[in-house]
Amino acid sequence: MVRVIMGVKGTGKTKQMIDLINSAVHSEHGNVVCIERGGKLTYDIHSKIRLVESSNYDMGTFEFMKGFISGLYAGNYDITHVFIDSLTKIVNADVTDHTLEEFLDWLNSFSEKNNIKFTVTISADRELASEGVQKYF
Template identity: 80%
Template sequence: MVRVIMGVKGTGKTKQMIELINSAVKSENGNVVCIERGPKLTYDIHYKIRLVEASQYDMTNFDVLRGFISGLHAGNYDITHVFIDSLTKIVPTEAEDASVEHFLDWLNDFGEKNNIKFTVTISADAELASEGVRKYF
């Protein structure tokens, strides 16, 4: 299952994400992971959340991010929820690019096969989202 939170800068996406992350640590039976760009969430989320600072891993395209997420799962089958903050900043791309839609479809398939929920934020105008991205709102 994939959920996308999309909006322009300053619309409260990160605040909403922090609330969801902190409630997930209480309600999930497995491990919760948050992938972010930059260390901005370090003091805002519960210490039990595995926080991954993505800029240390040079994720230049969605294939690299797919491999990274697959590796996280291979190393820990107990992951039940993965939060990805600012997807199009972690992998530098435009929100309207078809590769975003393809990546979200892959995430959804991967999540269903492995019983993992994904919550993703994208910094862009939600009105510009394609139908393929909107289905995850």
């Protein structure tokens, strides 16, 4: 399952994400990972969450993200939920880029094969989202 939370800056995406992450600590039966850009969530999320700061790994493309997520799972089959905050900022992509849809479809396929949930935030106007992105709202 992939869920996308999308909106312009100041619409509460990060607050919603923090609430979802912290509730996942109590509801998930496995490990929870959060990939973020910058260290803004460090003090807001539960210490049991594995927080990954994307700039430490030079994430810059969707292909890199695919490999990174695959590697995370290969190293820990107990991951049940991955949160990705500000996806398009992490990979330097535009919301109208067709590769965003392709990545979300790949993420959904990976999710189904490995029984992992993904929650992703994207900072952009919801109106700009293609149908391929909107299906994950």
